[in-house]
Amino acid sequence: xxxxxxxxxxxxxxxxxxxxxxxxxxxxxxxxxxxxxxxxxxxxxxxxxxxxxxxxxxxxxxxxxxxxxxxxxxxxxxxxxxxxxxxxxxxxxxxxxxxxxxxxxxxxxxxxxxxxxxxxxxxxxxxxxxxxxxxxxxxxxxxxxxxxxxxxxxxxxxxxxxxxxxxxxxxxxxxxxxxxxxxxxxxxxxxxxxxxxxxxxxxxxxxxxxxxxxxxxxxxxxxxxxxxxxxxxxxxxxxxxxxxxxxxxxxxxxxxxxxxxxxxxxxxxxxxxxxxxxxxxxxxxxxxxxxxxxxxxxxxxxxxxxxxxxxxxxxxxxxxxxxxxxxxxxxxxxxxxxxxxxxxxxxxxxxxxxxxxxxxxxxxxxxxxxxxxxxxxxxxxxxxxxxxxxxxxxxxxxxxxxxxxxxxxxxxxxxxxxxxxxxxxxxxxxxxxxxxxxxxxxxxxxxxxxxxxxxxxxxxxxxxxxxxxxxxxxxxxxxxxxxxxxxxxxxxxxxxxxxxxxxxxxxxxxxxxxxxxxxxxxxxxxxxxxxxxxxxxxxxxxxxxxxxxxxxxxxxxxxxxxxxxxxxxxxxxxxxxxxxxxxxxxxxxxxxxxxxxxxxxx
Ligand SMILES: Cc1cc2nc3c(=O)[nH]c(=O)nc-3n(C[C@H](O)[C@H](O)[C@H](O)COP(=O)(O)O)c2cc1C
Ligand code: SF4
Ligand code: SF4
Ligand code: FES
Numbered sequence: 168x169x170x171x172x173x174x175x176x177x178x179x180x181x182x183x184x185x186x187x188x189x190x191x192x193x194x195x196x197x198x199x200x201x202x203x204x205x206x207x208x209x210x211x212x213x214x215x216x217x218x219x220x221x222x223x224x225x226x227x228x229x230x231x232x233x234x235x236x237x238x239x240x241x242x243x244x245x246x247x248x249x250x251x252x253x254x255x256x257x258x259x260x261x262x263x264x265x266x267x268x269x270x271x272x273x274x275x276x277x278x279x280x281x282x283x284x285x286x287x288x289x290x291x292x293x294x295x296x297x298x299x300x301x302x303x304x305x306x307x308x309x310x311x312x313x314x315x316x317x318x319x320x321x322x323x324x325x326x327x328x329x330x331x332x333x334x335x336x337x338x339x340x341x342x343x344x345x346x347x348x349x350x351x352x353x354x355x356x357x358x359x360x361x362x363x364x365x366x367x368x369x370x371x372x373x374x375x376x377x378x379x380x381x382x383x384x385x386x387x388x389x390x391x392x393x394x395x396x397x398x399x400x401x402x403x404x405x406x407x408x409x410x411x412x413x414x415x416x417x418x419x420x421x422x423x424x425x426x427x428x429x430x431x432x433x434x435x436x437x438x439x440x441x442x443x444x445x446x447x448x449x450x451x452x453x454x455x456x457x458x459x460x461x462x463x464x465x466x467x468x469x470x471x472x473x474x475x476x477x478x479x480x481x482x483x484x485x486x487x488x489x490x491x492x493x494x495x496x497x498x499x500x501x502x503x504x505x506x507x508x509x510x511x512x513x514x515x516x517x518x519x520x521x522x523x524x525x526x527x528x529x530x531x532x533x534x535x536x537x538x539x540x541x542x543x544x545x546x547x548x549x550x551x552x553x554x555x556x557x558x559x560x561x562x563x564x565x566x567x568x569x570x571x572x573x574x575x576x577x578x579x580x581x582x583x584x585x586x587x588x589x590x591x592x593x594x595x596x597x598x599x600x601x602x603x604x605x606x607x608x609x610x611x612x613x614x615x616x617x618x619x620x621x622x623x624x625x626x627x628x629x630x631x632x633x634x635x636x637x638x639x640x641x642x643x644x645x646x647x648x649x650x651x652x653x654x655x656x657x658x659x660x661x662x663x664x665x666x667x668x669x670x671x672x673x674x675x676x677x678x679x680x681x682x683x684x685x686x687x688x689x690x691x692x693x694x695x696x697x698x699x700x701x702x703x704x705x706x707x708x709x710x711x712x713x714x715x716x717x718x719x720x721x722x723x724x725x726x727x728x729x730x731x732x733x734x735x736x737x738x739x740x741x742x743x744x745x746x747x748x749x750x751x752x753x754x755x756x757x758x759x760x761x762x763x764x765x766x767x768x769x
């Protein structure tokens with residue numbers, strides 16, 4: 168297909184976020200740069216090649232975009248570089264096979280605008296992620312970067328606070344606490360020094376929202392923190408990032424250096440006399456260190472354990488001083504609010520949840536990736552329009568929101584609006600934005616067991632309700648998945664859960680029962696199948712599962728036999744196959760690969 172004759176691509180953006188890097192996108196970036204240099208193109212024709220942070224549709228990475236047309240190529244390999252250079256860069260021809268194909272449709276789509284993954288997205292926190300080279304402060308400034316900080320330096324702290332309050336922004340780290348209110352409380356304390364902290368711990372399994380902002384748009388966080396520090400009167404800030412986030416740490420380190428060189432950090436910022444210093448602290452990776460008081464203990468060099476919050480951190484936080492802690496995404500929203508105004512921000516979203524939210528949409532959904540949507544979008548739009556629906560034509564079963572201590576929301580609630588209050592009303596929570604989609608082959612009892620196991624390992628053990636409650640819950644769930652459960656166990660789990668919610672010291676223990684309570688509420692029948700019928704309907708709990716092949720449906724294609732790693736399936740071509748139960752390890756490969764639904768869970 169020939170495209171856009173005569174168009175010169177001014178920029179080529181190569182996604183070098185972590186997922187694309189894992190698929191060698193750096194070689195694509197350097198390969199294109201090399202060929203363009205070798206070709207000696209005249210300057211007005213030579214496009215600028217930039218390595219960017221995550222472009223969002225990680226499932227289909229590496230992604231290469233050509234601007235200003237916004238022609239997008241997906242799943243590009245280093246081996247495609249020659250063809251991309253020859254055809255698209257030199258001859259302006261589009262390569263059909265590298266364009267996106269909508270799930271269930273044959274036609275290719277050229278641009279992000281036409282791609283249903285992006286259509287309903289609205290980017291505020293991710294406004295620069297995937298658009299700029301995160302190692303270039305110049306790139307950030309060309310898109311308006313640091314203009315909000317400049318503006319804020321001319322505002323009074325009261326004016327900044329009013330703008331943030333007016334925006335209706337609520338913290339994106341989990342609890343959804345109103346950001347403006349937190350800032351005002353901290354600003355109102357007349358003790359110095361004060362500190363600001365960015366929480367980049369992000370310990371939720373499957374979540375990568377904060378990592379992508381740290382990696383893809385580091386200056387938006389620095390600028391947000393600078394504005395917050397001005398509002399409360401802090402001169403020092405800390406970025407707490409988990410050590411496993413190597414690229415995020417490197418990107419932030421470089422951004423801090425560049426901001427210092429430009430005079431945006433350090434003494435006398437923009438010649439205003441204001442001073443702000445920022446440093447990175449690397450976390451050891453304990454999930455509980457994402458909790459604000461544990462995080463502060465960890466920065467101080469103490470064991471990362473939460474403390475009771477009789478006195479709030481805005482009053483006595485880091486080293487006993489007034490401290491303002493916000494999440495990565497919360498900080499990244501701040502410059503846009505200052506630039507465009509609190510009322511602009513509050514015009515987006517729902518009555519009590521303003522603005523947008525970034526989610527990492529993962530699991531059994533076709534378009535796995537990073538999305539930012541206005542608050543109030545429905546789960547159905549998120550999963551079926553943006554996410555493209557369920558992989559392999561299977562049935563949707565549940566979506567887990569809110570990280571390991573969020574809840575599992577069933578099919579009946581797919582039309583529910585995604586905002587802080589609706590999610591809580593459905594016994595889940597927003598959390599920091601992890602969204603894990605599950606299909607009919609997910610066992611909800613096993614899912615609850617998985618999260619309780621995770622939380623039991625991550626509990627700091629300081630308080631009894633969480634430490635012992637989680638252990639006991641895990642024992643009970645292990646028993647149910649092994650066929651040793653009783654109906655009284657369900658009542659015991661509910662009682663344990665309510666006790667933990669009441670008595671645990673910190674948010675980890677208080678919210679830990681959510682996966683159990685929500686699955687008992689919405690999937691009680693599945694628990695009862697494990698207990699009464701000794702059967703796992705999803706075919707996951709090995710002790711409660713058998714597989715058999717239905718003679719009337721089996722075509723004898725042999726695909727299951729080929730995919731059985733232990734040789735448990737026998738049968739001649741075009742004749743019905745059989746499974747040897749003695750040899751079968753219950754891996755489930757045969758049911759997953761059979762195209763005729765001939766394998767049944769016993
Ligand atoms: C166990 C636990 C883990 C947490 N992990 C994170 C985290 O990784 N990142 C985060 O921003 N907030 C996390 N939080 C929430 C923080 O304690 C805090 O509420 C939040 O960072 C405040 O920022 P915000 O007001 O901008 O949301 C966690 C809370 C708990 C109880
Ligand atoms: S609730 Fe759990 S993680 Fe929190 S303090 Fe108690 S034992 Fe530690
Ligand atoms: S479940 Fe796994 S081991 Fe058992 S027959 Fe099927 S493919 Fe073979
Ligand atoms: S890392 Fe490239 S699209 Fe997410």
